[in-house]
Amino acid sequence: xxxxxxxxxxxxxxxxxxxxxxxxxxxxxxxxxxxxxxxxxxxxxxxxxxxxxxxxxxxxxxxxxxxxxxxxxxxxxxxxxxxxxxxxxxxxxxxxxxxxxxxxxxxxxxxxxxxxxxxxxxxxxxxxxxxxxxxxxxxxxxxxxxxxxxxxxxxxxxxxxxxxxxxxxxxxxxxxxxxxxxxxxxxxxxxxxxxxxxxxxxxxxxxxxxxxxxxxxxxxxxxxxxxxxxxxxxxxxxxxxxxxxxxxxxxxxxxxxxxxxxxxxxxxxxxxxxxxxxxxxxxxxxxxxxxxxxxxxxxxxxxxxxxxxxxxxxxxxxxxxxxxxxxxxxxxxxxxxxxxxxxxxxxxxxxxxxxxxxxxxxxxxxxxxxxxxxxxxxxxxxxxxxxxxxxxxxxx
Amino acid sequence: xxxxxxxxxxxxxxxxxxxxxxxxxxxxxxxxxxxxxxxxxxxxxxxxxxxxxxxxxxxxxxxxxxxxxxxxxxxxxxxxxxxxxxxxxxxxxxxxxxxxxxxxxxxxxxxxxxxxxxxxxxxxxxxxxxxxxxxxxxxxxxxxxxxxxxxxxxxxxxxxxxxxxxxxxxxxxxxxxxxxxxxxxxxxxxxxxxxxxxxxxxxxxxxxxxxxxxxxxxxxxxxxxxxxxxxxxxxxxxxxxxxxxxxxxxxxxxxx
Numbered sequence: 001x002x003x004x005x006x007x008x009x010x011x012x013x014x015x016x017x018x019x020x021x022x023x024x025x026x027x028x029x030x031x032x033x034x035x036x037x038x039x040x041x042x043x044x045x046x047x048x049x050x051x052x053x054x055x056x057x058x059x060x061x062x063x064x065x066x067x068x069x070x071x072x073x074x075x076x077x078x079x080x081x082x083x084x085x086x087x088x089x090x091x092x093x094x095x096x097x098x099x100x101x102x103x104x105x106x107x108x109x110x111x112x113x114x115x116x117x118x119x120x121x122x123x124x125x126x127x128x129x130x131x132x133x134x135x136x137x138x139x140x141x142x143x144x145x146x147x148x149x150x151x152x153x154x155x156x157x158x159x160x161x162x163x164x165x166x167x168x169x170x171x172x173x174x175x176x177x178x179x180x181x182x183x184x185x186x187x188x189x190x191x192x193x194x195x196x197x198x199x200x201x202x203x204x205x206x207x208x209x210x211x212x213x214x215x216x217x218x219x220x221x222x223x224x225x226x227x228x229x230x231x232x233x234x235x236x237x238x239x240x241x242x243x244x245x246x247x248x249x250x251x252x253x254x255x256x257x258x259x260x261x262x263x264x265x266x267x268x269x270x271x272x273x274x275x276x277x278x279x280x281x282x283x284x285x286x287x288x289x290x291x292x293x294x295x296x297x298x299x300x301x302x303x304x305x306x307x308x309x310x311x312x313x314x315x316x317x318x319x320x321x322x323x324x325x326x327x328x329x330x331x332x333x334x335x336x337x338x339x340x341x342x343x344x345x346x347x348x349x350x351x352x353x354x355x356x357x358x359x360x361x362x363x364x365x366x367x368x369x370x371x372x373x374x375x376x377x378x379x380x381x382x383x384x385x386x387x388x389x390x391x392x393x394x395x396x
Numbered sequence: 397x398x399x400x401x402x403x404x405x406x407x408x409x410x411x412x413x414x415x416x417x418x419x420x421x422x423x424x425x426x427x428x429x430x431x432x433x434x435x436x437x438x439x440x441x442x443x444x445x446x447x448x449x450x451x452x453x454x455x456x457x458x459x460x461x462x463x464x465x466x467x468x469x470x471x472x473x474x475x476x477x478x479x480x481x482x483x484x485x486x487x488x489x490x491x492x493x494x495x496x497x498x499x500x501x502x503x504x505x506x507x508x509x510x511x512x513x514x515x516x517x518x519x520x521x522x523x524x525x526x527x528x529x530x531x532x533x534x535x536x537x538x539x540x541x542x543x544x545x546x547x548x549x550x551x552x553x554x555x556x557x558x559x560x561x562x563x564x565x566x567x568x569x570x571x572x573x574x575x576x577x578x579x580x581x582x583x584x585x586x587x588x589x590x591x592x593x594x595x596x597x598x599x600x601x602x603x604x605x606x607x608x609x610x611x612x613x614x615x616x617x618x619x620x621x622x623x624x625x626x627x628x629x630x631x632x633x634x635x636x637x638x639x640x641x642x643x644x645x646x647x648x649x650x651x652x
Contacts, residue, residue: 004510008499015498215494219555222458223511224483391461392407 001225005233009207013237019202023241027195027249032256053079054136055099057091057125060106065114066122069144077143078136088125095125102126102137117152176271178358186331189353191253192246192288193327193346197320199245200238200295201313207234208303208388209312231300231388235381238296239289246288275357283356287366290373291349295323297380301387330354342368345376397594398434398457398563403427403466405452405618426452428618429466434596434611436562439589441609442598445646449618450598451490454567457596458488471562471594484512487561489581491571493552497541501532501551504540505558512559519558526554530580546577553584564588566597570604582608602639616646 013019058067067082083100085091091103103125113120124141126133153160172179211217220230257272299316306312323346329335330350337351348369355361405427414420427449434440444450455461457468459479468475468482475482496504502523509519527533530550535543540551556564566585570578585608588595599605605612606626613623622629622645635641 001511004507008496008503008507011503012496012498214497215490215492216496218455218458218460218490219488219493219508220511221460222483222486222488223508224480224513225511226480 001229002233002236005225005230006236009203009234009237010240013203013206013241016202016206019206019241022202023199023245024248027199027245028252030249031253032259035256053081054101054133055081055083057083057085057094057100057103058106059085059088059091059104060110061108064106065110066104066106066144069147070140073140073143077139088123092125095127098127098130101130101133104137114148117156175359177275178360180271180275180357186327186350186354188250188284188357189288189350190324190327190331191249192284192353193291193350194324195249196242196246196288196292197295197323200242200292200299201316201320203241204238204296204299204303205306205309205312205316207237208300209306209309212304213308227389228385231385235293235296235300235384238300239292242292242295243285243289246292280356284353287349287352287356287370287373290370290377291346293377294345294373294380297377297384298323300384304384304387304390326350337362337365337369339365339368342366343372345373348372397436397469397471398440398596399467399469400433400453400457401431401467401469403430403453403456403468404464405449405456405461406464426618427456427463427615430613430615430618430620431466432613432620432623434563434594436594437589437592438595438610439585439608440594440596441605441612442596442615443600443602443605443612443642444598444615445600447617448615450600450615451567452618453615454488454490454565454596454598458486458565458567459483484559485562487556487559487564488567489552489556489564489569490567491569491573495540495548495551495555497539499540500537501540501543501554502536504551505554508555509558514559522558522560523554526557530554545573546580549573549577549580553580557584561593563594564596566595568598568600570599570601602637602642606638614642614645616649619649621645621649 013023056070058064058070060066067084070080070082073080085094085103088103088105091100091105094100095103105123105125107121110120110122122141124137126137128134150160153163211220221227254276257269298319302315302319303312306315326344326346327350330347335341335347335351337348337355341351342348342365352361352366352369355366404425406423406425409417409419409422409424413424414422417424430453432440442450442453452461456463457470457475459475459482462479463476466476470482471485473482473485499507505523505526506519509522514522527536530553532547532550532554535547540548543551564585566581569581569585573581582604585595585597589610597608609626611623611625612629614621629641630638633641635644
């Protein structure tokens with residue numbers, strides 16, 4: 001009978017446009033849309049910033065050094081036009097009005113400093129709200145500085161090597177897979193948790209509160225099917241909806257990485273492909289199924305208790321934040337899976353998944369996380385059953 | 397046959413409900429020690445004003461509510477101790493019954509047939525019989541949400557009768573329906589009687605009661621004020637008509 005109820009509830013759920021939107025359409029489309037918009041906006045911004053012709057205002061003495069050096073820089077570093085100013089007051093005023101995008105003040109004794117081989121001061125003005133301008137100025141100045149440094153070494157007849165006492169070489173022993181796992185691995189379960197919760201929400205409300213509100217629950221309760229079987233049939237659809245929504249989101253993310261060039265780096269793509277192996281996906285679902293059952297078990301008592309769809313929605317929606325915050329904790333680099341974190345629901349699943357992606361999993365801790373989550377899921381199902389069995393909750 | 401003995405139902409009141417009812421009591425007695433008997437091939441009517449305890453009684457008979465005290469025997473099965481078994485014998489229909497709007501009548505009837513444990517062959521046979529009887533063939537594959545009230549009522553009847561129950565419980569089955577739609581229910585009740593089924597229906601519409609019932613009970617504030625045959629009731633009337641007599645009995649109990 002559980003399967004009969006499951007089949008019917010699934011059929012009804014798949015015919016509900018609102019649930020379909022939340023369960024499949026939005027999760028599938030969200031990442032392609034976000035990645036498409038982000039990549040097109042950022043690439044157009046980068047292109048724009050690199051090719052943008054900027055005006056640089058300069059205050060320095062006639063036949064100044066900086067103007068000469070700047071004009072000699074290749075155009076590949078960005079087109080520029082130099083404007084001479086008599087004082088910094090006017091220069092700053094024009095910078096504020098965006099008539100110029102960078103400003104430089106070279107003091108009158110600049111050349112004296114250069115000749116005396118002591119650091120020569122240059123003040124650079126930029127507007128931090130005009131993104132990329134500070135970087136452009138730093139780029140120009142570092143080239144000019146390097147050129148002057150070489151000239152100074154030559155003048156002093158010193159080999160550049162002699163000024164460098166130590167050659168430090170930093171070697172990273174972590175594989176790319178480990179780094180992705182530890183630093184960004186929490187993102188995958190985070191997406192799963194957020195969409196899983198959203199996917200569970202509408203079917204839970206529709207199948208419990210909705211049935212009560214529409215007056216169909218009475219007839220169902222007069223059939224010779226034990227209440228626990230009715231609960232399990234319905235709960236199966238809630239869990240499946242959550243898993244489907246989360247899988248759809250991951251599928252959307254994967255497709256956008258594959259087809260929209262979400263990741264440009266070929267090496268990184270190879271690592272991503274190696275992470276997404278069938279055994280990883282099976283293990284991931286093993287960890288996430290008890291979590292989804294736990295979500296369903298938390299939502300169902302609320303949906304059973306609520307008298308209207310609106311009431312259920314107003315209680316469950318804020319719960320979303322309560323559930324997703326622990327998932328965010330797992331996103332922070334440095335938060336590791338240990339005896340304590342393995343006992344914290346939601347956090348333990350995020351951290352276990354991170355370890356799984358990095359390939360550094362401790363089987364005992366992952367097993368502990370799984371057991372903790374399974375115990376909580378069973379407890380949540382038991383509470384759901386107690387609520388569903390209470391006649392005042394089921395009938396209006 | 398339905399045998400109800402010393403049936404009571406007490407509900408726990410929440411703080412909100414106590415506030416609404418302006419009472420300090422932690423419980424409310426909805427049905428107070430009532431007993432009656434419904435015979436096969438006869439129609440029994442449970443009469444009472446709004447809030448009398450009719451729906452609570454009907455929900456206990458259909459095993460949705462568990463009684464606080466008393467016994468219910470449905471077709472020889474103790475419905476309190478063995479509700480699952482009793483449900484196989486009961487068809488339950490209320491005026492406020494909702495249907496799954498996203499399913500078609502065919503899907504809904506099939507679903508309930510399976511829930512009642514009817515074999516696939518029997519579901520097909522019963523469906524064909526009921527569709528012909530209720531003239532449902534034309535809309536059997538349309539979504540229920542798109543059907544008219546009359547069509548939906550026919551689907552409800554079909555759902556109630558798919559497992560050919562020996563006892564039918566109707567809780568205010570015609571409430572909210574127009575006379576034409578209500579006629580389907582009246583015919584159904586009469587058909588059930590002809591087939592020798594046990595029929596109990598709750599109502600506060602005296603014309604319906606006069607037309608259909610053989611036996612009746614009057615309930616008010618959870619207490620049984622009268623239980624007997626329609627002929628007995630008519631024989632001891634102190635007013636001109638059934639409605640006036642019903643009102644008189646209710647008022648008399650309030651003043652007592």
